Amino acid sequence: MQSKRKNFVRGDTAKVPSGVAIGALNNRFAWAEAADFDSDVDVLNYALTLEYLEAEFYRQGNEAGLLSGKEATYLAAVQRDEESHVATVMQTVQKIGGQPVAAPAVDFGDAFSSRKKYLTLSHTFENVGVQAYLGAAGFISDKAILQAAAGIFGVEARHAAIVGNLLGLEAEGGVYMGATETPLSKGEVLGAVQPFLADAAAAGGDAAVTL
Amino acid sequence: MTKNDKQIFDGKPVLQFDNEFDRRNFLRTALIVGVGAGFAGHALGDPTFGNRSSAFAGSLALKGPKGDLEILNYALTLEYLEAEFYKLGVQGGVVKGRELELVAPIADHEAAHVAAVTATIQDLGGKPVAKPKFKFPQGTFTNRDKFLTTASVFEELGVKAYHGQVTMIDSPDILAAAASIAGVESRHAAILADLTGGNPFPAPIEANLPMAAVLKAAKPFIA
Numbered sequence: 001m002q003s004k005r006k007n008f009v010r011g012d013t014a015k016v017p018s019g020v021a022i023g024a025l026n027n028r029f030a031w032a033e034a035a036d037f038d039s040d041v042d043v044l045n046y047a048l049t050l051e052y053l054e055a056e057f058y059r060q061g062n063e064a065g066l067l068s069g070k071e072a073t074y075l076a077a078v079q080r081d082e083e084s085h086v087a088t089v090m091q092t093v094q095k096i097g098g099q100p101v102a103a104p105a106v107d108f109g110d111a112f113s114s115r116k117k118y119l120t121l122s123h124t125f126e127n128v129g130v131q132a133y134l135g136a137a138g139f140i141s142d143k144a145i146l147q148a149a150a151g152i153f154g155v156e157a158r159h160a161a162i163v164g165n166l167l168g169l170e171a172e173g174g175v176y177m178g179a180t181e182t183p184l185s186k187g188e189v190l191g192a193v194q195p196f197l198a199d200a201a202a203a204g205g206d207a208a209v210t211l
Numbered sequence: 212m213t214k215n216d217k218q219i220f221d222g223k224p225v226l227q228f229d230n231e232f233d234r235r236n237f238l239r240t241a242l243i244v245g246v247g248a249g250f251a252g253h254a255l256g257d258p259t260f261g262n263r264s265s266a267f268a269g270s271l272a273l274k275g276p277k278g279d280l281e282i283l284n285y286a287l288t289l290e291y292l293e294a295e296f297y298k299l300g301v302q303g304g305v306v307k308g309r310e311l312e313l314v315a316p317i318a319d320h321e322a323a324h325v326a327a328v329t330a331t332i333q334d335l336g337g338k339p340v341a342k343p344k345f346k347f348p349q350g351t352f353t354n355r356d357k358f359l360t361t362a363s364v365f366e367e368l369g370v371k372a373y374h375g376q377v378t379m380i381d382s383p384d385i386l387a388a389a390a391s392i393a394g395v396e397s398r399h400a401a402i403l404a405d406l407t408g409g410n411p412f413p414a415p416i417e418a419n420l421p422m423a424a425v426l427k428a429a430k431p432f433i434a
Binding site: 074077078080081084085088130134137138143144146147148150151152153154155157158159160161162165170171172175176177178179180181182183 | 312313315316317319320323324327370374377378383386387388390391392393394395396397398399400401402405410411412414415416417418419
């Protein structure tokens, strides 16, 4: 199983000639750390931590009443999506016999002091989420789980684009992040979200997500 | 856009084997593959994790490198359609202001996808499908609503098309590349839904469609 997973992560290099065009597509499965995840449960618990973070972020943010009209409608939908992701990922961990990680304690600082701060942090979380899913996809061995993870990844990309547009950011580099999405390794993702984990040491205790 | 074409293709003509036989041949092959994709697509269409039943039972699709090449050529056909559509739209000046700012990069992305998928097929030893000839309803590039509504349809179709192949792709490297494109199509889809008064977030998990259904939807635009 271990070697099978490694083959999957690394790809069968014999099949893919060197210097292939997919290198130009920011395909970076190859540089994901082999030790990042040991199983599908590991990947899912990593995703679950990020989904917890996002769901709680939107719960607090939407409660702060900073938005109105279309913006409020959109961010309410985003919150529902993230809550749905939490439930789906959690159930999947249980279904495959794993133990879902607990929700981390979070602290978003002054993110809810203004509309702009709220949306700006939302934009960051969504883009990190996109990159996290893409970076972890190569570790998923079950094709049905991969299908769902890809489906969540796409929705995070929708969120990122819409929030970027609400902020009036440049189309390229703000709404879109190039012609292809760029993956991030687990270490980079956790580094990006660490400031918002209130008790990072505790979060790393029982959780599969270690910092 | 001529500049882009030159950058991407080093000045070589895009249409190297654009003929009716190639197009028909591809569609026929794709439809056969699509039968298998349909089984998996339906088994996995239910957006819940952990459907661990035999997702591939009854699948007739080719697996392995040959199947991947067919999927890449299928993706290439859709990318050609999108690239052509946006090129004509941007050239026609059908959108302005912020809308143009949002649409112009999409044209660049789709052209980049065509180039990348083409090069990938070639690097894998395959033959890229010829660029089909496309036809768009009258007014598509002169009427803002018509253009953006069609764009929205194409993007949602593109998203579902990529997600319909997730479990069919054999090579993890090709899967990663396809996913990195699919995410961008999701961004496009959300923005176009916003511009057209649609719902940018139709579901918490992207829906997917098998190849046959996607090609059926795309067929009216292939001349």
